[in-house]
Amino acid sequence: xxxxxxxxxxxxxxxxxARLFHLPGIAAALAAFGVTxxxxxxxxxxxxxxxxxxxxxxxPGAPASAVHWGERTASLVPCAGLLVLAVALQQAVMPxxxxxxxxxxxxx
Numbered sequence: 001x002x003x004x005x006x007x008x009x010x011x012x013x014x015x016x017x018a019r020l021f022h023l024p025g026i027a028a029a030l031a032a033f034g035v036t037x038x039x040x041x042x043x044x045x046x047x048x049x050x051x052x053x054x055x056x057x058x059x060p061g062a063p064a065s066a067v068h069w070g071e072r073t074a075s076l077v078p079c080a081g082l083l084v085l086a087v088a089l090q091q092a093v094m095p096x097x098x099x100x101x102x103x104x105x106x107x108x
Contacts, residue, residue, distance in 0.1 A: 003048050010037060024105045031101040035094050039086040043079045050076060 010033055017029035050072060056062060 003045060006041070006044070010041070021105060024101075028098075028101050028105055031094070031097045035089045035097075036086050039082055039089070043082045043086070046075065046079055 014026075014029040014033060017025040017032070019025070021028060
């Protein structure tokens with residue numbers, strides 16, 4: 001549910017930029033949301049898939065499965081690193097990129 005809401009809001013915001021500003025709006029949407037969307041959204045899907053698998057094992061009547069901590073750690077530790085990278089890129093790159101796109105968009 002949460003991932004669906006995230007995807008909807010991201011696509012709605014990008015479509016709004018494109019609708020308001022046409023072709024430069026697509027560049028503004030890419031500058032505003034592209035840094036985190038390219039890294040953060042796929043990582044969150046991996047984390048959500050792992051959580052979904054774990055919750056399926058806890059359903060009544062489901063066969064008891066052993067938790068494989070080694071496999072979970074091997075998939076979730078890189079996700080944590082990529083999320084930290086996405087935050088760092090958002091803090092370092094996105095302000096400069098967004099201000100450059102907005103300056104070009106508002107000063108034709």
